[in-house]
Amino acid sequence: MTAALDKGLLPWLAAAPTADTVPSGWLEAQRAQARARVETQGIPGNKAENWRYTSLTRLLAQGFVPTAESLTAVQREDLEDLLIPGLESYRVLMVNGRFMPGLSDLHDLPVGVRIAGLAALLKSDPDALQGRLNGVVGDAQPLFAALNTAGLDDGLVVLLERGARLERPIELIHLSVGMDEPRVAQPRHLIALGDGAQANLIERYLSLGDSLYCTNAVVEITLGRDALLTHQRIQAESARAFHLSGLYLRLGTASRYQGLNVGLGASWARTDLCVRFAGEHAECDLQGLYLAGDGQLMDFHLDVEHQLPQCTSRENFKGILYGKGRAVFDGLVRVVRDAQKTDAAMTNRNLLLCEGAEVDTKPQLQINADDVKCSHGTTVGQIDPEQLFYLRSRGISAARARRLLCLGFAGEILDALVPEALREQVTEQVGRLLEQAPLD
Template sequence: MSTETIDLKTRLITDFHARESVMNGEAGSAFHQKKRAALAQFDELGFPTIKNEEWKYSNVRDLISVSYNFNADSSIELADLEDLKIPVQDANIIYFVNGHYSPELSRIVSSSDQITIDSLANAYKKNPSLVNSFFNELTQDDNDAFTALNTAFTQDGIFVNVPDNQSVEHPIILRFVSDARTQNVGSQPRNIIAVGRNAQVKLAEAFRTLGNERSFTNSVTEIYVGEEANVEYYKVQNESENSYHVGTTQVRMLDRSHFYAGTVTLNGRFTRNNLNIIIDGERCEAHMYGLYFPDGTQHVDNHTVADHRKPNSESNELYKGILRDKAKGVFNGKIFVRPDAQKTNAFQSCKNIVLSTEATMNTKPQLEIFADDVKCSHGTTTGQIDEEALFYMRSRGISKPEALSLLMFAFCADVVSQIKIDSIREYLENVIADKLASK
């Protein structure tokens, strides 16, 4: 273990105990006991190294080699956000700056009779027992140091509660902005999304950075999908060249529910996305789409789990990547079919285009089946651009750079087209087109 690892770990644990010493009676609450247990887990695990199989291709040494201010104030105003070119949307827009809710920047348009949308800190003050009934219930068994760290230091994030039979018209857009203009900043947002029976909602998380100092985001989102509920979830990362991001999304689905996830990584020095779906009901459908574009020395790691625990459900997964320069990509997709999950239908595919001899892509599809009446498949491909298609386009007068850009955009289309929030899809189409045409 490096000196830097010990340094940051010790600093964080010391900070936790310093906060705890001034909490008075709140330190004995059930909520805080979960945080204390998570700290003990983090203390035992420590930051992962490449000896850990789950982190074999993702070295966090650089991430933890410096300190971050996890309580940094910010003076960000709407005018400061213009440079980020954030799309205008008819939606519930909730801003978090350095991990803390910003009511001045936010706008909630849905009726409180239809849905509860509040910061996690405010929701806990109003109804601690309700928040505690969801907090860490899906992640308590996650043997991951970053998840434990987030749980231990949970302060703010979003709390969304959609009652039974409610169809939420306006999407919920969570915008997490790191203000790294003057110092290294860290944030650990915790998000709880509880969707009731036969309810519908669309949700998106967007991560951006202001400034050139380092930023570290360690986010955890827990999503409860009730019986017959329909949830669309999108995650878009377009951060700075000095941003480090570790994010875990934990989902639990009940009978006849539908869950749809789209994860797009456009920019950032180090990105690790964990998407874990527990399919704990019959007649469920889970769909997972991913897209990533690392270049330079960027690193993108997508870990996914589809855990089938009940019969007659299906999951479908498609991840695609385009890698340039000295970029590194990782994909580890796991499908579990438990003994009771007969008649499961599970499909997984990861396809990558590598445009440089120095770029690397590590893929590891995993399929563990403990039932005998199932239909499951998985596969992965990594290769270069289709030379025949390139030749065909150039023979018709299209320049090589334009032909390459068109071919790569077409490669991305079957993922981008699945994004059902129009403003997000249009934004991504423009950003992706610019990114592909810039090289």
């Protein structure tokens, strides 16, 4: 084991998975393999392409250790402030990476829909997960996915059989509660939609109190033929938190994925979105909005590979940076040689409101097919003085006008949130952040 690993990540690997998970042979093998992968990879330095703009130093200095025991002290009353008024959902509650059946609300699930905790399912029906777990991430796992696999024990499992449809969204609330020692929670979520199945999954990363912790989540998603998944992820971790999340998506023939990532919280956040097409005529829509102020880093990495013809992908991310906020957008769309008729468009637009704010944006297309429609664009700009003057000439103060324009900029993404209750809540939260932000 390298000395660098020894210093930084050894504690993450230290704790064994909990005893109540039955050690199936295949799972143990996957864990061991992942652990070996962590050890051989070591910690990527700033020369590593994927970590060129983001340093791991601050994360590794925290000495995070895995959450050992489940936290049962959280009561229903503690959750009231976290719920979204008017949002009718199948609610799954996780605390520090552990599924809490007592705090979840999964009544009246229709036939053909299974929603369960990963640990419980590994115990009761491990065969249902064999081949699925790590099925999308694969063997060549990046560092933090491998760490997640090595420490894997709980998460959310959503399985929709062929043609199953959920009218209500599935809402995953991942709640973190600070402990004496800085802890890392490593939930693994598995989402599989059968042919023609449809669902709306909302992931919300929240905290109780202003504590220091780390989330290292991995989500694996497979969509069958003609399946439709709306997937909305709201990262609103505590201001001191570290947040890592890797999304690994495989789209079946003519399936559609509508993804929306909102990054608002955490002191240091890194999101990896990795998309693979397993059938033709599939459509993948990735939208994102991030805000970063003093002491905050928001890092989004997109890796979309069109390895089959006739698929469409859209990547549209917008950022608002203020104070000394920093963001990274590193988007890569690859089109392999035979992926003709690929239609891909990637944009990244940023509003820099203060001198000290900073963004590194690098949208890239690698095209090896000749009959494709691909584009990319990026902007980094300030608030338009003409727009500002227009609002002020109507009596609106300069500060308020700036906020209105920022909200308008964010609106394109926020307006896509469904249902309305979620849209309103997140829009309000963005409004509150802008209210507190120094905007000039």
